[in-house]
Amino acid sequence: MKNIHPLRAARRKAQRLQTLGCDQPICLLCGCSEPMLLRRVTKRFLELHHVVGRKNDRSFTLALCFNCHALVTENLRGAGVTMERERDPRKFAQNVFRALAVHHQMLSNACWRFSNMVMSEDENIESGNGK
Numbered sequence: 001m002k003n004i005h006p007l008r009a010a011r012r013k014a015q016r017l018q019t020l021g022c023d024q025p026i027c028l029l030c031g032c033s034e035p036m037l038l039r040r041v042t043k044r045f046l047e048l049h050h051v052v053g054r055k056n057d058r059s060f061t062l063a064l065c066f067n068c069h070a071l072v073t074e075n076l077r078g079a080g081v082t083m084e085r086e087r088d089p090r091k092f093a094q095n096v097f098r099a100l101a102v103h104h105q106m107l108s109n110a111c112w113r114f115s116n117m118v119m120s121e122d123e124n125i126e127s128g129n130g131k
Contacts, residue, residue: 012036027065029072029110031117038065049073052099055085056092075102 016035017023026033049064049072050057064072076083081099086092 027063027068029064029068029106031110031114032065051103052096053081053083053085055083056096056099072102072106075106 013035016038017025020035020038024033025035025038027038032038049062049069051060051062053076076099079098079102081095081102086095
């Protein structure tokens with residue numbers, strides 16, 4: 001579909017980049033880099049993900065897109081990670097290690113996807129199908 005107001009669209013994109021605070025924003029997990037889909041990390045959009053749970057460590061955070069944040073939270077629940085701070089040190093450690101395992105597994109999967117994307121782009125460029 002043709003954009004009948006390209007200058008307005010460019011202005012909106014520039015404003016969004018300014019709001020996001022960088023020229024090349026990206027979601028750590030899915031790789032989404034479309035500024036118009038991403039939101040600034042705020043409580044309103046829940047993009048600030050506490051890797052081992054907010055009650056376990058308030059400062060260990062990542063910026064994720066809305067969809068990835070929901071997926072990570074669901075994966076944490078599926079792994080039995082509680083969102084409450086455990087008083088028993090062994091249960092606390094188990095909770096943190098499970099949360100880290102979920103994080104590293106999802107990050108590993110993202111790295112494989114990004115690696116495959118790079119190889120696909122290189123193959124397209126070599127065959128003359130790329131940019």
